[in-house]
Amino acid sequence: MSVLWTVMSNRVPDRNSKTSGVRNMHIKSTVTFVLWMISAILWADPVIVTPKLPAEISFPPGETVCYAAKFLQMHIRAATGKNLAIIPESEAEKYAERIWIGNTRFSAQNLGEIRFQPEELLIQSVDSDLILCGEITPKGIDRGTLFAVYEYLERALGIRWFFADISALYPDGLGTVIPVGMELKLSGWNIRTYPRCRQREGGVSYYYEPVEIQKKWHPVLRFGSSLPYRNANHTQINWYHLYHETHPEYFAKDRTGRVSFNHRLPHRNYICPNASGLLEQMLENIAAADAGCPPENAWGPCPPEKNYVYFAFNDGMTLQKTCHCSICERLLQPEAPEAGQASELVFDFVTRYARAVGTCRPERSLVTLAFHHYRKPPVQCDIPENLNVIYVTKLMHYANDPATWNAETAYIRDWAYLLKNNPDRLRIWLNIVHPMQYVSRVPCFYPNLFQKWLRANLQYSDAYFINGLNPYLKRLDESARRKTLATYPMVWLQSRLLWNPDTEVEALLADYTANLYGPAGKTMFRLFQLLTERWEKCPMPSDADEENFIHTVRFPQAAAAEVEALFEQAVREASEDDMARRRVEFCYSALWRPFAAESEAWHQKRKVE
Numbered sequence: 001m002s003v004l005w006t007v008m009s010n011r012v013p014d015r016n017s018k019t020s021g022v023r024n025m026h027i028k029s030t031v032t033f034v035l036w037m038i039s040a041i042l043w044a045d046p047v048i049v050t051p052k053l054p055a056e057i058s059f060p061p062g063e064t065v066c067y068a069a070k071f072l073q074m075h076i077r078a079a080t081g082k083n084l085a086i087i088p089e090s091e092a093e094k095y096a097e098r099i100w101i102g103n104t105r106f107s108a109q110n111l112g113e114i115r116f117q118p119e120e121l122l123i124q125s126v127d128s129d130l131i132l133c134g135e136i137t138p139k140g141i142d143r144g145t146l147f148a149v150y151e152y153l154e155r156a157l158g159i160r161w162f163f164a165d166i167s168a169l170y171p172d173g174l175g176t177v178i179p180v181g182m183e184l185k186l187s188g189w190n191i192r193t194y195p196r197c198r199q200r201e202g203g204v205s206y207y208y209e210p211v212e213i214q215k216k217w218h219p220v221l222r223f224g225s226s227l228p229y230r231n232a233n234h235t236q237i238n239w240y241h242l243y244h245e246t247h248p249e250y251f252a253k254d255r256t257g258r259v260s261f262n263h264r265l266p267h268r269n270y271i272c273p274n275a276s277g278l279l280e281q282m283l284e285n286i287a288a289a290d291a292g293c294p295p296e297n298a299w300g301p302c303p304p305e306k307n308y309v310y311f312a313f314n315d316g317m318t319l320q321k322t323c324h325c326s327i328c329e330r331l332l333q334p335e336a337p338e339a340g341q342a343s344e345l346v347f348d349f350v351t352r353y354a355r356a357v358g359t360c361r362p363e364r365s366l367v368t369l370a371f372h373h374y375r376k377p378p379v380q381c382d383i384p385e386n387l388n389v390i391y392v393t394k395l396m397h398y399a400n401d402p403a404t405w406n407a408e409t410a411y412i413r414d415w416a417y418l419l420k421n422n423p424d425r426l427r428i429w430l431n432i433v434h435p436m437q438y439v440s441r442v443p444c445f446y447p448n449l450f451q452k453w454l455r456a457n458l459q460y461s462d463a464y465f466i467n468g469l470n471p472y473l474k475r476l477d478e479s480a481r482r483k484t485l486a487t488y489p490m491v492w493l494q495s496r497l498l499w500n501p502d503t504e505v506e507a508l509l510a511d512y513t514a515n516l517y518g519p520a521g522k523t524m525f526r527l528f529q530l531l532t533e534r535w536e537k538c539p540m541p542s543d544a545d546e547e548n549f550i551h552t553v554r555f556p557q558a559a560a561a562e563v564e565a566l567f568e569q570a571v572r573e574a575s576e577d578d579m580a581r582r583r584v585e586f587c588y589s590a591l592w593r594p595f596a597a598e599s600e601a602w603h604q605k606r607k608v609e
Contacts, residue, residue, distance in 0.1 A: 046097035046130075046186060048073055048086045055103045055142040058224060060215055065102030068146045072101065072132070072153065079157040079182045097186055099130045102145040107131045118226035120194035121148035123155075130186040135194075143226065144194075150219050151191065157182045160515045163488040164216035169481060173579070174586055175220070175488075177515045193500075197454070199225040199427060199463035200498040221495040230302065231390055231429065231465050232310040232367045238297040240266040243281075250275045252323035268316050272323040273349035282311075283356055308388075309357050311350065312369045317342075319373055339411065340376030347378040354387040369429070370415065377414045390465070391415055392429040396453055397446045401539040409456055416460035427463035435546055436483070441594040442550045443486065445531040447493045447505045454501040464498055485590035489528060518580035520570035524587070527566040534559055551602045560599050567592055 054064035069086050077083050087095075089104050100106050110126045116135035121144045124131045132152055134144010153159040163175035201224075204217045217223070243250050244261055251259045252270040262268045271278060285298045286309060294303065302310035319334060319341050331345035354366035364386065370377070371392040391412055399405040412428065419425040435442060454464075489512065496508050509528055514521040538554050540546065555563075567588045574580040 044095065044097075045082050045084055046099055046184065047092070047095045048084050048099045048101060049089055049092045049104060049106070050086060051102050051104045052089050053103070055136055055140055055145075057146055058141050058143045059146070059218060060211055065142055065145050068132070068149045069101045071146070072099070072149045075153050075157070075159055075178065076184065078178045079153075079159060079180060080184055081181075082184065097128045099132060099186065101149075102133055102142055103136060104131075104133075107133050116144065117194035118198055119143045119147065119224055120192060121145070121151055123148055123152050123189045123191040125187045125189040128186060130189060143224065146218075147222060150222065151193070152189075155191070156185055156189075158515075160511075161219040162492050162512060162516055164213070164220055166213070166216065169485070170586060171582070174583055195222070195224070195499045196458065196501055197462050197464050197498045199227050199465065200495065201225055201231075201464070202466040220492060222499055223495075225463070227424065227427075227463055229305070229308040229365075229367055229388065230310070231427065232302055232312040232369055234267075234300040234314070235302050235310050235312045236271060236314050237267045237300040239271065240269045242295060242298060244269070247277070247281070250278050250281070252321065253325040253328075255324045255326075255329065257325060267314055268321075270314055270317050270321055270323065272325055272328060273345060274323070274325065274327040279349075279353060279356060282353065283360065286357070286360070307363055308365055308367055310367045311353060312371070313346070317372055322373075337376070337407075338373050339407070341373040343370075343374045343376050343378045344380050346374040347381040347383070351381050351384055351387065354384045358384065358386045370411075371429075371431075376411055377418050383418045385420075387419075388425045388427075389415055389419060390427040390429050391461075392431050394431045394434055396430045397432055397444060397449065397535075398434075398540060398542075399453060400446075400449050400536050401541060404539075404542060412457050412460050421460070423461050423463070426461045427465065428457065428461050430464065430466045432467050435550065436487075439546050440550050441483070441486065441598055442554060443531050443535070443591055443595060445490055445528065445535050447490065447497070447509070447532060449536050450494060451497050451501055451505055454497060458501060466494060482590070485586075486594070489587070489591070516580075516583050517570065518574060518577045520574040520577075520580055520584050523566055523570040523573055524584065527563065527570065530559075530563060530566065547602070551599055555595070555599060557599070557603060560596065563592060564596060 048069050050066050050069050054066050057063050057065055057067060060067065066086075073084055073086055084099070089106070092098055092100075092106070098106075106126075106129070110129075110131065111122070111124065111133075114122070116122075119135055121134040122131065130152075132145060132148040134142060134146075134148050136142050136144075150161075158177070158179040160177040161175065162177070165172040165175050200222065202221070204214060204221065204223070209217075239250070240261065244266075248259050248261075250271055251261065252272050253259050285295050286304050288294050289298075289304045299310060302312075304310070319332070319338075322328070322332065322342050322345070324332070328345055331342075331348055333341050333344065350366065350368050354368075357364050357366050365388055366386060367388045367390065369390050369392050375391060375393065393408055393411075395404050395408055399408055412426075416423075416426055432444070436444060492512060493505070493508055496503055497505075510525055513525040513528065517524040534554050540549050540553075567584070570584045571581065571588065574584045
């Protein structure tokens with residue numbers, strides 16, 4: 001109104017003037033114009049405001065908070081039909097309703113001194129304005145604003161991302177729910193939340209997928225990590241090519257001292273931890289990397305960093321494939337439970353390596369895996385302060401068996417003790433590969449067990465890497481990639497529980513089924529409850545024949561028939577809702593039909609036998 005008052009005060013008519021009529025007309029036209037401008041501003045759509053110096057965001061790489069602004073604009077347009085303008089902060093004063101994105105001066109002035117948790121998001125109304133921002137690291141990386149945008153779009157407009165829309169595998173739109181005709185609401189918001197797990201990663205966000213695919217999954221999984229180092233993995237994968245001819249002594253030997261190479265699968269060759277010159281070679285390689293001339297591919301995907309060096313034996317190292325030279329064999333314990341058969345051997349070497357790394361550069365730590373037959377903590381080794389461990393288990397989703405639960409949680413607890421109960425030094429890797437990779441296409445659905453696991457172990461570690469959607473995620477051929485589709489419902493639930501392990505599983509599942517399946521939502525809810533019961537309430541003993549257990553205990557013919565009937569009912573219920581019907585059919589084809597065919601074949605074979 002200050003503009004209007006200025007105009008009127010400067011245009012008071014002189015009633016005695018001959019030109020007063022002309023002046024009155026001029027005043028009326030000016031006032032009309034000013035009122036029109038004010039009403040246009042007051043009734044205009046809100047605008048999206050970006051900072052003068054937009055902060056870089058942690059994901060996608062190379063983007064700033066302007067990416068979050070464009071993402072918000074696109075989804076508001078889809079849900080409301082309004083195309084909100086994106087403007088710089090310098091032009092924001094003339095607008096009545098504004099959505100402030102990221103590190104704006106307006107946010108700083110109105111929020112004051114806020115201490116954010118890592119990756120925390122904030123959604124805050126200030127009169128008719130809305131702030132969407134989040135935590136910024138000391139290095140100026142914004143790790144919260146994009147999460148704030150996702151959260152606002154979900155809560156304000158009902159948008160949901162349940163799985164990424166990968167057009168090469170299935171039609172776009174199946175995994176994303178965008179209600180239409182929604183009204184935008186900027187007032188009344190006061191939300192702050194942050195992920196309880198500081199690392200939430202998997203195959204989709206690690207090494208295997210291009211950024212464009214990761215971007216599709218990011219609103220679904222909310223993956224991220226606020227920890228300063230990555231997971232150790234495949235660091236020795238190229239050592240066969242580097243050294244098998246020049247230094248065969250670096251590799252595992254049998255009891256006679258002979259080295260037998262796997263030439264067909266070079267990544268399935270394993271080093272001898274006590275080989276003469278091996279540790280010196282590793283330190284020499286690190287020094288070369290520090291000097292800017294590292295041996296090519298000497299660490300696979302994990303080259304040394306300023307403060308961290310990574311080490312992991314190649315995958316698939318069983319007791320039989322472990323080095324049995326005279327020195328190594330003395331440290332093996334073949335009669336021990338599988339989890340500890342090579343623990344003393346592996347961590348004898350790892351502790352020597354860590355100490356050597358620390359001697360060269362005191363600020364450096366070694367990051368390694370506790371995996372396969374060396375995941376049980378060692379007893380004889382004195383773990384140095386600069387050793388960080390990633391505990392890898394294939395058994396979390398089998399931990400409804402009490403013996404498995406007790407063993408796995410004990411190993412984690414003991415590792416935490418050895419690492420001085422410092423959660424920065426212990427991470428957990430859930431390598432969920434059985435039975436899907438080797439045995440069966442059985443639905444693997446364990447949300448309550450996963451929640452129980454997180455709650456029990458969060459005191460020891462709040463960092464999780466889950467082997468993608470399943471192990472096939474990183475396989476890029478189409479037939480293998482299609483096998484990931486069966487894991488989508490569980491993956492979405494995992495992502496929500498990693499953010500907040502106290503979220504009610506039943507509420508999450510109700511949200512998932514109601515939004516995706518519409519008129520068939522209640523039936524699909526019951527179906528997923530049944531899948532959960534068949535997995536979680538049927539603990540498999542560790543010595544069971546898994547294929548037989550799957551088809552006679554987890555899903556005997558009667559249980560399989562019940563699942564089949566629920567899918568058929570859901571298809572009928574969704575018949576008049578095209579998108580809901582397509583989503584039910586998609587789940588039916590991906591999650592159940594392959595196993596149904598497998599089950600029928602298994603039982604037919606048993607009849608013949």
